[in-house]
Amino acid sequence: MPTSSSPPKSTAENTISGGLYEEDGWVWAQIKAEARRDAESEPALASYLYSTILSHSSLERSISFHLGNKLCSSTLLSTLLYDLFLNAFSSDHALLSATVADLRAARERDPACVSYSHCLLNYKGFLACQAHRVAHRLWQQSRRPLALALQSRIADVFAVDIHPAARIGKGILFDHATGVVVGETAVIGNNVSILHHVTLGGTGKVGGDRHPKIGDGVLIGAGATILGNVKIGEGAKIGAGSVVLIDVPPRTTAVGNPARLVGGKEKPSKHEDVPGESMDHTSFISEWSDYII
Amino acid sequence: MPTSSSPPKSTAENTISGGLYEEDGWVWAQIKAEARRDAESEPALASYLYSTILSHSSLERSISFHLGNKLCSSTLLSTLLYDLFLNAFSSDHALLSATVADLRAARERDPACVSYSHCLLNYKGFLACQAHRVAHRLWQQSRRPLALALQSRIADVFAVDIHPAARIGKGILFDHATGVVVGETAVIGNNVSILHHVTLGGTGKVGGDRHPKIGDGVLIGAGATILGNVKIGEGAKIGAGSVVLIDVPPRTTAVGNPARLVGGKEKPSKHEDVPGESMDHTSFISEWSDYII
Amino acid sequence: MPTSSSPPKSTAENTISGGLYEEDGWVWAQIKAEARRDAESEPALASYLYSTILSHSSLERSISFHLGNKLCSSTLLSTLLYDLFLNAFSSDHALLSATVADLRAARERDPACVSYSHCLLNYKGFLACQAHRVAHRLWQQSRRPLALALQSRIADVFAVDIHPAARIGKGILFDHATGVVVGETAVIGNNVSILHHVTLGGTGKVGGDRHPKIGDGVLIGAGATILGNVKIGEGAKIGAGSVVLIDVPPRTTAVGNPARLVGGKEKPSKHEDVPGESMDHTSFISEWSDYII
């Protein structure tokens, strides 16, 4: 039943022919049901909802249409971009699977995300990330000028600047997203949450592996700047506004400018939860204050 | 005489049928006079000035036209948005009254603001704030999908991301504005000045009241991040780049990452002026330096 | 031979009638060769490359076309802007000369910049800077309303907000660029590199000379905020996320919030290289850590 509010469980046993595809279908059915409900209650928005969601037969068509119309310009036509996105999403199921994981990440972690369709239509971080995945695929296929042109459109339209070579996992939440910069050799694991104004930047003018590596389940607070080929361990937490130039061990918290580990360099405090999923930005406040002052 | 440079005094005795409306009229007359002067001196800009200002019979029509054309997209047409804005501004005089207060705030507090029309046409913080007020009105009328679609357009076009549920007072200056993020349960008082890259953010993935409350007359410097349901007292000042996770008492200054009160937690220094109006970003420098080092 | 990979040497003896013009021609020939190669390898991008580069007879036509189409809106038509840009670039060779210097800066300093055409087409910092130069020229010609309207379009489209009165040298790299704010009385020297989210801001609501002066060869890291009429000496380096309210002597490094000089206020460490060109963001890490902790 598409309008049921709890999705099918996503277990390790799910195979592509079974669970994962089933999950995609469930999310798409939810999106259509939400859009139908909203179109009925708000006629002024119905045209928008039909053109972006309700007229489409699949999630890949819907998102290709939406991205094509968002990212087009007078010199890069929407029809060209639509074709490009649709071809990518149709040829490579992993893209759509990541899209669905990101939709679920937004819905579960962001209390302001009231529906899947809200994220699909309105979240610039979500949209930038999906467009990046297509740009990354083009990069891997050695279609680099096209990948770079796409990066540029994403940077103009969403103010999110991700190099097409950067590798990004699934279940990612780019919350608010304005100003995010992710460099060429950066790697982001699964189930990571990154707030706006976050930089995963390089060092110097020499090429090579020079950007951060972010482990699974990491949470990076607003305005954090992480520079250089440093390793942020899985489940680590980076405080808002931090400037991180060092490795951060798994399940520890780094804060401040320059960032230091909460609990001290030698024996940093370890937390139990997965901050990329719990989105707990501030529980370390008292601890931090104690540490600093 | 519309081109006189000093507006009618806005006193407590002003009533809606008298002073406030009169003030709106004075500002609109100024705007038209400025635009007329600019159109005459710069023919290349005259078409723009006529379409946005000089062809309109009222400020609400002018700003509805301007916002409709700025925020439209291929799937949300300018005619629809124009209608939406015009209907809001025409039905609810408080909206226009806030618009006028914001125009005056920019004109008085920002030395780079050379005229009311300059602010009306060119200030993305001003425009984002007016569009937010309409989105907020839709939110209150339970037209939430439309309010969220509007938020998304504002975030794409101006890179200013304000949740439509956030409550914002009058006489607000969002200076430069790029990257501002204001969360769902945030409240901003009157006569507040907020620089670019400022975040009034939430904590964690649980809903409920989770964003900052900003008192009247507060000044928040560029890049400041205020997280959680903390209270920034009236007339307080938040230094640029600060990360604030604590309450800040009225007329005190918080600086640093993490932010501490200038003068110390126990007995912070109190200032006399209203920083949201005086826009004094840096007079605390020496004091601060003393405090820190 | 246009496709040769090493440009003519740019020496002090180059005169306008000789070397500089020759250099412009060399860069334009490179750009055309790159675009031709990309159009051949990627038919989906060929239309874009022909309309922006290959159909044009000169760099000034190409960039005027590109900026006109990028910055236009429904009320400021592309034809008007194209005319404005082309007229400026054609009348004032210094503009084009600065454009070429900026292209070379990006190509030399940013390892992600794979070609001149990539920068010309896709770098929002580069494009914002060229458009600013035209706005600055209008400002100097007392065509201020038009200059301000242009600033507003640049701020909307690229999220880069530079006051048209600000003076900017040559060989500038605005890397990533989202969120950069440069105030009215700011001055930026030659061969400066500025990362995204950098603010060169004012203080208070009084007019007059109130913004930073950035010397030649300075490097300003991501998210740095420099406020007030302070002087950042030539070859200085400002760490990412720093909040700078003080003068920084030549060839020294300022870091932190509030920023302090590495090596101490009295006898700060001096570095040898020109950080605006070497782009070394992080070599001071160990030194800094030692200093702070």
Next chain:
Amino acid sequence: MPTSSSPPKSTAENTISGGLYEEDGWVWAQIKAEARRDAESEPALASYLYSTILSHSSLERSISFHLGNKLCSSTLLSTLLYDLFLNAFSSDHALLSATVADLRAARERDPACVSYSHCLLNYKGFLACQAHRVAHRLWQQSRRPLALALQSRIADVFAVDIHPAARIGKGILFDHATGVVVGETAVIGNNVSILHHVTLGGTGKVGGDRHPKIGDGVLIGAGATILGNVKIGEGAKIGAGSVVLIDVPPRTTAVGNPARLVGGKEKPSKHEDVPGESMDHTSFISEWSDYII
């Protein structure tokens, strides 16, 4: 019940506060019901139907939106035109009343007109006529430059060129409409049907009353050219391809190039029906052939 297929009878007793307004409401309800049915059966068209019809609260808003978006150009924005149309339709009920009469004329007389909404959305003759009525109103208000600009847009977009001074009655069917030309001093009565390529043209270069006067109930076949201040009597019929330079008495038929009266100049045959309503283009064939050969 809006979806009932027979409209309220339009009798002489209908007053504006009663029957006519009621009829308008009935037609609008039909249009919405048709559009809703079509949107349900054809999701690809639903966005179009919502934006043009289903999102609007009245026929005047719907048609103003549709005309504004059809007739706009890069120099005459849709928001401006929408405003102009909406203001006209809202201030002058006679306009809407004529619109409704035209919708009914198309529905009753054109067997290819399957619904009111089909006419409203797709019939260029219908749309050109409604836009002309607004242009005519502007002409009467001495807003001539605007009226002429509107005429030009109608001529470009619909290839229907009606001078804004021309007076046109109600219940008009411009069938197919491409190439229709109606001159400045032409007058068209009520319940007239005019096929495509019809010219009501002037003579010579002298101003003054110089165009045809078309009586009530006239039918003018495709490609007919009527020149000069001649009078086409009520219920007359003009054969396709005729060139008419003479008065045509009521209820007679003129055919040929140059046109002659069927039955002869002295005692032309009179027909009983109202050809503008019966749309009988060809029943005179045998009669004509007899006459000619």
Next chain:
Amino acid sequence: MPTSSSPPKSTAENTISGGLYEEDGWVWAQIKAEARRDAESEPALASYLYSTILSHSSLERSISFHLGNKLCSSTLLSTLLYDLFLNAFSSDHALLSATVADLRAARERDPACVSYSHCLLNYKGFLACQAHRVAHRLWQQSRRPLALALQSRIADVFAVDIHPAARIGKGILFDHATGVVVGETAVIGNNVSILHHVTLGGTGKVGGDRHPKIGDGVLIGAGATILGNVKIGEGAKIGAGSVVLIDVPPRTTAVGNPARLVGGKEKPSKHEDVPGESMDHTSFISEWSDYII
């Protein structure tokens, strides 16, 4: 060899798996070769040629892109139309086969048609006909509201008004095409040539079979009006400006207003050639003059 100037012979033995598909491929290769040559010689047009032809992998993609961008409007987006066209051309090979036959008809019969690509890009009659074929397919699939919306866009953009129910054969040349009107129950055979301003119109307001039936190889001169369910026999010729209300036997010529058969009603002259292919508009002049005067 694609640039060879003589196409493979199209013989009766050609089967779909062999000759016809081969022929399609030959024409598409020609088109690409022509476009490549033109792009090289005219850089100002190269962007246009790449976006419309050279970036596409097949003729169906090229024409779907071109029609989608030509026929789109602010309420019917190009991406939607592109999808619609591409889906039709991809599902039904007969459509593409007719397109190729029409391209060859233009190239062979119109001396002003200098290349296949010229016809594909620039001939409004050709483009209107291909778009009609897709509208006709929608009509047959009972997607009538969409078919009618498409007819309306074709009528607006190309001033060619063909009812989607009309049946049209292959190898059709609509030369110049402005003002062509083809009614609901009209049928047009194969290898027909129809000049501009031609009407195949109905009679009266009663539905049913009421439009002309045009046989194979017919030529209809400019401005001819054919009304009613009359039969124009194969290889017949209709003189320019004729008004035809009678059947015309095969291989005879009808001229005049009203049209009569050249040679007389009883024993009209028969010609040998196929006028729809020979395009001989005027050889009957002497004969005609003799007949008339």
Next chain:
Amino acid sequence: MPTSSSPPKSTAENTISGGLYEEDGWVWAQIKAEARRDAESEPALASYLYSTILSHSSLERSISFHLGNKLCSSTLLSTLLYDLFLNAFSSDHALLSATVADLRAARERDPACVSYSHCLLNYKGFLACQAHRVAHRLWQQSRRPLALALQSRIADVFAVDIHPAARIGKGILFDHATGVVVGETAVIGNNVSILHHVTLGGTGKVGGDRHPKIGDGVLIGAGATILGNVKIGEGAKIGAGSVVLIDVPPRTTAVGNPARLVGGKEKPSKHEDVPGESMDHTSFISEWSDYII
């Protein structure tokens, strides 16, 4: 004084350095004065008038801007067309001189033409003719694909289809203009007036010189079709709806379908005036009737 209503006399002695250029200047001054007056009286149109006329420094810039914005499409950008037009008008003064002569022709011969600016902005026949002149220049420069693309845009936008090879004189009035078709080898002299739906067409499918030659001062009535390489002598008049397949001697009138000379083939009546200038469409009526019946 630019607003004076009588232009400088255009005499035979006028040389390019003197009179003709002076006349151009006088007309441009008139146009600006008219536009200024209209902008003042109609603020809703002022933006349009500034962008098309008042912001431009010369007539060639104004018309290049206007044509570029009228004829552009999503695949042929306005900036490209503007450049093309401006370059043509700036390089070849004969173009502008013809433009001015056409403006005067419309103003003098068409009683509905109330001002020069009305013609410049709104007359599709005038605009199509100026754009054709540029296409013709490209054709002569062997830039044929571009010339044909321009023809196609003119045919789409104005429904006026003139082959770029056709040669057209000065002082031309295309009145109403919809549906005009002019073939490849047609020639039109000076001071000719051509109404809408006029065809100067070819015969058959063989190339070579196959279209009409129209002498100076000819008037061709609405819907006339002239086919083949026939000669219409200077000062001749072609009646509306005529089908002309024969030469027409100077200062005679041809009418009817097929057209015959008024006064008879042997000794046709000669008229004294220049009908292309007097625009007398119908004075031959009585004569004609006598002749025919």
